[in-house]
Amino acid sequence: MGLEDQDSIRILRDVLDPDRGSHDLVAQFYSRWFAVDLTARDLFPPDMANQRRVFGQALCWLCDEIIAQRADEPVAFLAQLGRDHRKYGVTDQHYATLQDALLHTLRSHFEQSWDQRLSEAVHDVVALAVGMMSGAATAETSPPFSDGTVLEHLRPTRDVSVIRLKMDHPLSYLPGQYVPVQVPQWPRRWRYLSPAIPADSQGYVEFHVRSVPGGMVSTAIVGESRPGDRWRLANPHGGLHVDRDDADVLMVAGSTGLAPLRALIMDLARFAANPRVHLFFGARFPCELYDLPTLWEIASMNSWLSVTPVAEHKTDPPWAADYPDPTPPRGLHVRQIGVLADVVTRYGGWGDRQILLCGKPAMVLATKAALIAKGAPAERIRHDPLAS
Numbered sequence: 001m002g003l004e005d006q007d008s009i010r011i012l013r014d015v016l017d018p019d020r021g022s023h024d025l026v027a028q029f030y031s032r033w034f035a036v037d038l039t040a041r042d043l044f045p046p047d048m049a050n051q052r053r054v055f056g057q058a059l060c061w062l063c064d065e066i067i068a069q070r071a072d073e074p075v076a077f078l079a080q081l082g083r084d085h086r087k088y089g090v091t092d093q094h095y096a097t098l099q100d101a102l103l104h105t106l107r108s109h110f111e112q113s114w115d116q117r118l119s120e121a122v123h124d125v126v127a128l129a130v131g132m133m134s135g136a137a138t139a140e141t142s143p144p145f146s147d148g149t150v151l152e153h154l155r156p157t158r159d160v161s162v163i164r165l166k167m168d169h170p171l172s173y174l175p176g177q178y179v180p181v182q183v184p185q186w187p188r189r190w191r192y193l194s195p196a197i198p199a200d201s202q203g204y205v206e207f208h209v210r211s212v213p214g215g216m217v218s219t220a221i222v223g224e225s226r227p228g229d230r231w232r233l234a235n236p237h238g239g240l241h242v243d244r245d246d247a248d249v250l251m252v253a254g255s256t257g258l259a260p261l262r263a264l265i266m267d268l269a270r271f272a273a274n275p276r277v278h279l280f281f282g283a284r285f286p287c288e289l290y291d292l293p294t295l296w297e298i299a300s301m302n303s304w305l306s307v308t309p310v311a312e313h314k315t316d317p318p319w320a321a322d323y324p325d326p327t328p329p330r331g332l333h334v335r336q337i338g339v340l341a342d343v344v345t346r347y348g349g350w351g352d353r354q355i356l357l358c359g360k361p362a363m364v365l366a367t368k369a370a371l372i373a374k375g376a377p378a379e380r381i382r383h384d385p386l387a388s
């Protein structure tokens with residue numbers, strides 16, 4: 001029966017579910033894999049906790065999709081995963097040893113209940129996952145990553161960096177997409193960042209990075225990046241976009257969540273006629289609205305764009321004494337005080353708009369909930385995945 005044996009796949013699903021305590025099983029699998037294939041250990045960061053959880057979740061989700069007899073999304077997901085894993089240097093040999101280690105670990109785990117039916121189902125699920133990933137990786141002809149050099153590191157605020165790079169080869173992405181990035185300060189710790197300008201044929205890229213308290217990579221980028229650093233960027237993801245033939249647009253950006261929305265606005269600026277775009281750009285303090293001059297320049301030349309700066313606090317903290325004057329330039333809306341979710345919905349539900357949200361997960365979720373409560377249809381609201 002194999003993949004059609006829903007009962008057996010349900011049993012497999014449950015032992016892989018992190019919420020049902022799959023931690024030890026997944027840890028055993030990785031230990032076995034790294035023991036039989038020493039080169040596999042080098043593919044992963046030292047701290048495996050997140051990797052183990054994501055691995056369990058992904059296999060669990062795959063089992064759910066097979067049980068529900070849905071094929072399209074799992075096939076697309078596994079193929080994308082295989083293409084993405086090329087950036088870690090995963091080879092056919094790694095896939096072969098992974099498959100053996102996973103099957104061996106599961107067989108040992110099931111012990112007495114390992115019968116012909118379960119064996120067939122488990123073999124088929126594992127073969128499907130590994131086969132789709134390695135097949136897609138082999139079929140992909142584009143390079144798995146591309147390197148570039150940091151040209152400039154600006155610090156517009158204490159916590160935010162603007163990093164400008166020139167790639168060795170121009171990077172292809174759509175405005176609004178994000179890319180996996182590896183910086184020299186933290187090898188093998190890939191993080192997603194969203195280019196703040198549309199793709200450039202000369203290879204220039206700009207990122208806006210906010211240092212997250214306790215964050216490993218973001219604090220290193222903001223604290224230590226310098227011209228000459230070599231960054232590695234992999235293939236783009238994401239579908240944040242503006243449909244120019246659709247309704248007017250509401251954009252809500254918290255801090256460096258501005259980056260992909262700014263790239264979309266810059267891309268729209270190529271056209272004379274666009275849907276109206278209203279951007280709310282928010283931060284905690286007025287001084288942290290770091291990119292208002294650029295937004296002002298674009299808005300001053302493009303009547304379809306209006307920008308409302310939003311700060312949670314009315315005045316700046318003492319540490320910002322030397323910062324430039326945070327008064328919004330003439331032509332932008334008066335700065336509003338409050339959290340984005342409240343300020344944006346003070347103007348209504350925006351239900352007739354294409355709605356794009358970007359920023360830290362808590363802000364995106366709060367703004368989405370507030371908009372839906374005001375009547376905006378959930379399907380009109382777009383945002384990137386909230387976690388990497």
Ligand SMILES: Cc1cc2nc3c(=O)[nH]c(=O)nc-3n(C[C@H](O)[C@H](O)[C@H](O)COP(=O)(O)OP(=O)(O)OC[C@H]3O[C@@H](n4cnc5c(N)ncnc54)[C@H](O)[C@@H]3O)c2cc1C
Pocket residue numbers: 178191192193194195208209210211212213214215216217218219256257259260359360361384385386387388
């Ligand atoms: C699709 C996508 C696009 C992104 N684009 C950008 C971008 O353009 N610019 C940018 O600065 N960041 C962006 N991020 C966030 C970025 O990828 C990292 O997650 C963030 O920089 C933290 O990484 P870290 O290694 O410093 O923190 P970690 O060491 O991974 O985490 C440390 C702590 O910080 C928390 N944390 C992780 N991310 C955030 C966050 N975003 N806000 C608040 N707390 C967090 C974690 O829960 C953990 O408790 C994006 C994330 C996603 C999913």
